[in-house]
Amino acid sequence: MAAREKLNLLKERFGNAIQRADIPAEDRLFVFVDPQSVREICRHVFRHLDARYVISIGADDRPHSGDFLVAHHFAFDEDHLLSSILTRIPADEPAFDSITDEVPAANWAEREIRDLYGLEPRGHRYLKRLVLPDGWPDGVHPLRKDVPFDHVPEGFDPDREFKFDEAPEGCTVVPFGPFHPTLDEPAHFRLYVEGEMVRGCEYRGFMVHRGIEKLAESVLTYNDIPMAAERICGICGCVHNVAYAQSVEGAAALRIPPRAEYIRTIMLELERLHSHLLWVGLACHIVGFDTMFMQAFRIREPVMWIAEKISGNRKTYALCVIGGVRWEITDDLRAELRQVLDQLEKEWRPVVAAVQKDRNLKARTRGVGVADRHLVKDAALLGPVARAAGVDIDARRDHPYAAYDRVEFDVITADGADVWSRVIVRALEVFESIRIIRQCLDRMEPGPLSLDIQDELPVGRMGMSSVEAPRGESHHFVITGENNRPRRWRVRAPTYQNLQGVPAMIKDQQLADMTISLGSIDPCFSCTDRMETIDIRSGAKRVWSQEELKQLARGTRA
């Protein structure tokens, strides 16, 4: 049993620093450790036991134990184990030892804990605001339990500026986004450019942070949250829906009926199909190959229609409730789904064959946006980005959920580590998804769709779940709570980690390759409202404030 084995390794080495451990299932490990030695333990787990960093999570447990919680999640992919290293942080001394020096990928997560809980990461070298808006007053931390969900803090200052770093010597600043023709969602990159070469960048995002976790912890109930979770992402919503349900089911030790597991698997793979087809289309669009963009979308459309027939909506399937699924796949739908898959396979094959040999596309994407093994490890990059660098990880195989332990499929990898490899990985994963759905259709037995849950869910239990979204592993963590709702629900979408790898991916590249490099992680992100104008003649720079922009737009400005 891998969980027991890893726990013994930690105990042998760290002895009394391991305070308490919980192994609720053979693939889950929760370890409470001494806050003094957490940095040392995380370093050991990350570097010596070679675990993959997943996410760091803060939680306000003061109403129950008087402490804050900080958890660092690591995945042992080969041992099929998800582990959480937890520390209790006393409320009167809200600070914790940063692990970012040891685990670079923890950079954002620790800044987020600082923003939302007011816990200071000791030893973090880049303590800039990450999630909260620029005008948000200091000292108000929205995820603390004593802050109401609809709290409007006093002293919000819309004119407060975000302090960007100084550009390096000899570099010009090129603002990229928040609104850019090739970005489907807004994000702001401040690129440092030397001639045509990008030398670095600073990212500012999170401006459409919607506080969905706070909402879930204070307003919604267990079965409301799946419908809200689905709206985290416009492409991989079902992933969040399933991951949330699974983490609650894991915490409450509920085993859902097998038919529901198969249906979840089928819907997740349908989602991967439409997402990958969409991405290949968008990638072609970004590099100026609009014909294939149109064709990819055409081929994708029947997938949307069959999803609509099964669930009642093209995209938001509203699939899960705690304990099962809502939509039955009848025999008629099964037959129709098979036809859709046959047609899709027939049409996708020539596209892949053509794209694989397309010299223009290759010239535009080979050696671009390189993220090699080391970057993948240090920034904890995920999904097709990791697999394109030859890192063989896939939550469907490594941390099997739903019915993935009962189907056969190959994990597609490539070794170019560049955008081209990511195109190929995604194009080929389409065939694996088709294969998985066909096996599910063959193997699903008649049975109930959902558990009949009679009792209230147990309180204070922890659960986590990793689901392989089209763009990487999506990780959810839940602490169950009172009043029919969780105490804490944390969503780590794959882009959260992948975006942290972008600055390294675009460094020392042509400015023109920025868009496809960014596009190649298949990002989902948020926006900021700022415009910078530079007078070409004098070189004078001015930043327009939100208020000035409003006046400008309404024509009230002289």
Place this chain on the structure above:
Amino acid sequence: MSLTSKLQEVLVCLRAGRVTLPYPAQSAPLPPRFRGRPIFDASKCIGCGGCASNCPAREILVYDVCQEIRILKYLGRRCTYCGRCADVCPEKAITMSHEFETATGTIGDIQQRLDLFMSTCQRCGRCFTEPSKLEELKLKGYRYDDLENERWIFRSQAYLEGQPVVDDIEIELD
């Protein structure tokens, strides 16, 4: 060879032909399970409020004007058409319609207001609702009638934690 790949791509496009639908003049047929705007049927609704308690977007409000009249209002603003209300409705009074072109300048076009006359108890004259599915669960086997005292019991709170099982029953006297 790049030229053959270009030819293959041309073939993909030619085979596809024209696929664009003449929407909005003609739209693709909607599947039976399609979840459009929810429609509330006042003649079936018993006013249990189960839809309101289970709406993830909190879009359904219940307001008791007086003993006999309960207002149920569907706000239609941020409704996501998830269909949970239709799922939990014990009387199947809510259908997820096939209406999806719901953009409007007047929010009243989408909103629905049900003024429900609630049944009244023939003895006490106060209105009662049938228990919702959720309440049935929470009542844990308690019936409304108190046989020993031959009295009508309006509501049991026995599901609340820390309360005695026997003495917590709100009793409506004859």
